[in-house]
Amino acid sequence: MKKVAIAGATGAVGRQMLECIRERNLPVEVKLLASARSKGKVIDDLVVEELTPASFQDVDYVLGACENDVTKQWMPWAQEAGCVVVDNSSAFRLDDNVPLVVPEINPEDIENHNGIIANPNCSTIIALVGCDALKKEFGLKRMIVTTMQAVSGAGVKGIADLENQVKGEDVPFQAFPYQIAYNLIPQIGDFDEFGISKEEWKMQNEGRKIWHAPELLVNCTCVRVPVMRSHSESITLECET
Ligand SMILES: NC(=O)c1ccc[n+]([C@@H]2O[C@H](COP(=O)([O-])OP(=O)(O)OC[C@H]3O[C@@H](n4cnc5c(N)ncnc54)[C@H](OP(=O)(O)O)[C@@H]3O)[C@@H](O)[C@H]2O)c1
Incomplete structure (x- = not known):
């Protein structure tokens, strides 16, 4: 076994x-x-x-x-x-020697692995699975995405922060720099010099790699929301036809 x-x-x-x-x-x-x-x-x-x-x-x-x-x-x-x-x-997601795979989209890329197969960011997976059929049928030029990401995406510490804050427990924050209960935090990961967060870059770079579409235009805004599990996304697409 x-x-x-x-x-x-x-x-x-x-x-x-x-x-x-x-x-x-x-x-x-x-x-x-x-x-x-x-x-x-x-x-x-x-x-x-x-x-x-x-x-x-x-x-x-x-x-x-x-x-x-x-x-x-x-x-x-x-x-x-x-x-x-x-x-x-x-x-290892953007490493040229490592396939980045969503099984519903590019399972064939697994064939080229050298011992590591990477799994993309959670928001990228759900966006691409949702858009893949439209891309195949009409081609994609541009994606404009806003994510509303649950605290589970920040691991066990993110879940603990929301639970503690909703209960009114006076304990230090573990995952987020600000209170997340009854709040929205429009930053996931550090900002770069253009004011784009790490999470926002992931949608562009990982999406382009999975779809083998380096020319795809992607604009993304990522927001942490006080929901325990399951992310939501709003996506506007501009198609080739
Ligand atoms: N949460 C999500 O929805 C999500 C989605 C996509 C990708 N990811 C990625 O998946 C990874 C895990 O995320 P998570 O949310 O599950 O994080 P997490 O809840 O903080 O869990 C981290 C895990 O790593 C272990 N760990 C920490 N230091 C270690 C060490 N020195 N040696 C061995 N194990 C160690 C922890 O063990 P201890 O309990 O012993 O500390 C724990 O099991 C991250 O890279 C994250 O970016 C997360």
Whole structure:
């Protein structure tokens, strides 16, 4: 039986990955990995192990659900062990040697992988899946997108911030620089010198790569909203025909 490790198994994404594996009854053995802080925690009857250089030696596939810096640290260990990694972080998404894949749109790009397959930003996935049929039929020239992104997108700390603030708990903010309860924050990630945030750039750059459409014009505004889960988007498209 193939063995799948979830790196970042205690986080918002890692927990969801385990749930998906369970829901689909996939015939795989699962190994849960996280930081030393989580060693010994039990999730769904599995004991979480600390992620170390030896963690991947008995593993076939890795599902990556860690922040970029952590992912860059363990990726060489997974590669040395010969694993295929499907990674959710943005650490390798724009790397020319790494396919960036949405299964409903460009599954054929998986064929060219060299051990890492990247998974795009959550807002990019839902926008592209929604627009792909229109692109095929009419061609796309320009996309103007506004995202309304739930706190789950900021991981377990984002969810904790909204829960604490709604309960009126007087505890420090963990994920957001401002109160998010009853508020909107029009910034996700740092701004660059043009006032464009990291999240806004992801929509343009990742969309162009997935669709193999470097000429596509994209303008995006990303807003964090006080919703626990599920992002919403407003999209205006200009088509070729
Ligand atoms: N949330 C989303 O909707 C979403 C969507 C698309 C992509 N992503 C990306 O997916 C990744 C995970 O996001 P998330 O929202 O799930 O974050 P999260 O809730 O903060 O979870 C982070 C995970 O990384 C683990 N971790 C931290 N430091 C570690 C270390 N030194 N060694 C091993 N594991 C370590 C944490 O373990 P501990 O619990 O032990 O600290 C936890 O399991 C990020 O790159 C994010 O940008 C997130």
